[in-house]
Amino acid sequence: MPPPSASSPRPHRPGWPPSPGRSAPSGWRPARTLGGGYGLLNGRFGLAADNLLGADLVLADGQPVSVDDDHEPELFWAIRGGGNFGVVTSMRIWLHAVGRVLAGMIGYPLGQAAIVLEQLDEIIAAATDELTVQAVILTGPDGTPGVFLVPAWSGDLTAGEPHIERLQRLGTPVFTQVGPMAFSDLLHMNDARARSRAGTSPPARCRVPHYSPAVIDALIDAAQTLSSPFSGVAVHNFHGAAARVPVESTAFGIRQPHLITEIIGWWEPGDAAPHEAWADKTFQALAPEALPGGYPNMLGPAAHRRSPAPTAPTPPGSWPPRHASIPTAFSPPYRCQLRRRLRTAGRRHVTS
Numbered sequence: 001m002p003p004p005s006a007s008s009p010r011p012h013r014p015g016w017p018p019s020p021g022r023s024a025p026s027g028w029r030p031a032r033t034l035g036g037g038y039g040l041l042n043g044r045f046g047l048a049a050d051n052l053l054g055a056d057l058v059l060a061d062g063q064p065v066s067v068d069d070d071h072e073p074e075l076f077w078a079i080r081g082g083g084n085f086g087v088v089t090s091m092r093i094w095l096h097a098v099g100r101v102l103a104g105m106i107g108y109p110l111g112q113a114a115i116v117l118e119q120l121d122e123i124i125a126a127a128t129d130e131l132t133v134q135a136v137i138l139t140g141p142d143g144t145p146g147v148f149l150v151p152a153w154s155g156d157l158t159a160g161e162p163h164i165e166r167l168q169r170l171g172t173p174v175f176t177q178v179g180p181m182a183f184s185d186l187l188h189m190n191d192a193r194a195r196s197r198a199g200t201s202p203p204a205r206c207r208v209p210h211y212s213p214a215v216i217d218a219l220i221d222a223a224q225t226l227s228s229p230f231s232g233v234a235v236h237n238f239h240g241a242a243a244r245v246p247v248e249s250t251a252f253g254i255r256q257p258h259l260i261t262e263i264i265g266w267w268e269p270g271d272a273a274p275h276e277a278w279a280d281k282t283f284q285a286l287a288p289e290a291l292p293g294g295y296p297n298m299l300g301p302a303a304h305r306r307s308p309a310p311t312a313p314t315p316p317g318s319w320p321p322r323h324a325s326i327p328t329a330f331s332p333p334y335r336c337q338l339r340r341r342l343r344t345a346g347r348r349h350v351t352s
């Protein structure tokens, strides 16, 4: 089976971001794209799934199918944010010219986390599409926990400097390493940290509207109680172009600006229980603030039946009830068979 491949862009789709060039917007790994795909360019170009132009799949009964706007449009709708409805063998991806971005990392000590995150809340609420800022709670190079901002400015580099300087003045940083770089280098910035992990737990998800006082308290508590120096919480910033895609046009459930808190437990070989307890405690602390529904890509094995659709009350900018109308041919019976077949083939589970 050939690996998923990217191909040339096609003309601009009205109401969606333009596609002038040749760079992948936010990574195109298949399952990540099918579930949505948050990334540091979502303010400018939308989610990974928003840049999917078409795909070839093999359904659970072995039937190959090609989907795009004109072929099996319901299945095409479903695989843009709804998760896994077959084995994707190729994808056609909308490419963008990005050039160099102004990006990197700004580290603040944990004692300044509250004031930093309060100001960050105001900054991202007013940010233009070019600026997306991730905040990460983790153990810094000096062995103490802190809050680390990961900005990505994808517009004119000179115009971005005041925005970066403001992010560097939210407190007294312990370090700041921001400069022009290729977007691909930004994506690989944390590879060494990821490789250093010895144990792992699936990331738990929780989408919250913004950095409210309760969210900030939960993040600070998570930092103060980290069960391992490898664990952390990454907070992704969803806004701009991603939030302007009409909610009914894809299966991705929430289009209002929000944050997704990705709670990642990593640890050395040994007892997993304290680390899983930390991840669960952090998830529970954030849950009262959470928007309804779940992000298919961040549901653990025990939660993979959870619907990505919100439950009532439905907030503005979230999923209408169309998910109920995905044709039967592509619905649960097929997905169950697919899970069984992939399990037989040695795969853990199918994200759904």
Ligand SMILES: Cc1cc2nc3c(=O)[nH]c(=O)nc-3n(C[C@H](O)[C@H](O)[C@H](O)COP(=O)(O)OP(=O)(O)OC[C@H]3O[C@@H](n4cnc5c(N)ncnc54)[C@H](O)[C@@H]3O)c2cc1C
Binding pocket: 004, 029, 030, 031, 032, 033, 035, 036, 037, 038, 039, 084, 086, 087, 088, 089, 202, 203, 236, 262, 264, 297, 298, 342, 347, 349, 350, 351
């Ligand atoms: C440390 C960490 C950081 C993350 N950061 C982000 C982030 O920044 N933004 C974000 O949106 N998400 C993030 N995620 C979640 C990520 O989107 C999901 O883990 C996603 O499922 C990974 O996709 P993948 O393509 O690598 O699939 P895999 O991890 O290889 O597989 C995931 C599931 O998809 C199935 N699958 C794999 N290939 C295919 C295919 N070709 N067709 C059909 N099904 C397939 C597999 O069987 C499996 O069930 C992160 C996860 C981790 C662990």
